[in-house]
Amino acid sequence: xxxxxxxxxxxxxxxxxxxxxxxxxxxxxxxxxxxxxxxxxxxxxxxxxxxxxxxxxxxxxxxxxxxxxxxxxxxxxxxxxxxxxxxxxxxxxxxxxxxxxxxxxxxxxxxxxxxxxxxxxxxxxxxxxxxxxxxxxxxxxxxxxxxxxxxxxxxxxxxxxxxxxxxxxxxxxxxxxxxxxxxxxxxxxxxxxxxxxxxxxxxxxxxxxxxxxxxxxxxxxxxxxxxxxxxxxxxxxxxxxxxxxxxxxxxxxxxxxxxxxx
Numbered sequence: 001x002x003x004x005x006x007x008x009x010x011x012x013x014x015x016x017x018x019x020x021x022x023x024x025x026x027x028x029x030x031x032x033x034x035x036x037x038x039x040x041x042x043x044x045x046x047x048x049x050x051x052x053x054x055x056x057x058x059x060x061x062x063x064x065x066x067x068x069x070x071x072x073x074x075x076x077x078x079x080x081x082x083x084x085x086x087x088x089x090x091x092x093x094x095x096x097x098x099x100x101x102x103x104x105x106x107x108x109x110x111x112x113x114x115x116x117x118x119x120x121x122x123x124x125x126x127x128x129x130x131x132x133x134x135x136x137x138x139x140x141x142x143x144x145x146x147x148x149x150x151x152x153x154x155x156x157x158x159x160x161x162x163x164x165x166x167x168x169x170x171x172x173x174x175x176x177x178x179x180x181x182x183x184x185x186x187x188x189x190x191x192x193x194x195x196x197x198x199x200x201x202x203x204x205x206x207x208x209x210x211x212x213x214x215x216x217x218x219x220x221x222x223x224x225x226x227x228x229x230x231x232x233x234x235x236x237x238x239x240x241x242x243x244x245x246x247x248x249x250x251x252x253x254x255x256x257x258x259x260x261x262x
Contacts, residue, residue, distance in 0.1 A: 012032070
């Protein structure tokens with residue numbers, strides 16, 4: 001199975017890391033579209049075009065069988081169009097894990113951290129409306145402009161990052177939030193900083209493992225035999241913080257890192 005995975009930067013590698021735990025006998029091609037990062041602050045038209053261009057690249061260059069949108073923002077904007085355009089592909093998206101958060105919360109108060117584009121999107125609003133129906137749950141939704149850029153620069157626990165998170169998380173801390181949805185694949189990279197700012201143990205929910213399991217199930221339905229070597233190639237459309245890559249993925253010396261024009 002040949003799998004194309006993309007995000008606006010390094011965050012989608014948290015999904016690749018989850019895929020590495022369960023998928024075998026496959027080739028993974030990952031594009032960090034750092035030239036156009038962050039997607040969460042772009043227009044829907046821009047995000048859709050980036051997604052279409054990357055999908056076309058994967059199909060033309062690597063003849064992929066599956067496409068993973070390892071980006072909540074790209075999923076909310078473009079997955080419907082991509083599925084209509086490429087019905088032959090397995091296409092798996094990423095969306096905020098509201099359902100497991102609602103199931104896990106003990107206080108009934110859930111926080112959601114996401115990009116501005118994700119929280120504005122119709123897909124997210126519809127998801128919330130459906131899942132909250134009949135549930136006694138309060139959501140604290142917070143967009144996090146600039147956090148992706150901090151992570152991409154490697155400022156995982158810098159003073160500036162902590163100050164940004166303090167502003168966003170203080171209302172959650174003061175209102176008994178016990179479960180936080182990490183609604184961007186970058187945000188698991190600051191999970192320890194989030195816990196530090198919350199000043200207590202909280203349940204942080206992200207979707208990497210669920211995406212990997214879902215992709216594997218769909219692949220096996222189409223005949224994928226899940227054994228053998230897993231090959232991974234990383235592409236970048238602009239400079240990338242290789243230290244962050246190494247902090248996410250072990251054995252990066254086994255990977256190829258290739259520059260491409262976006």
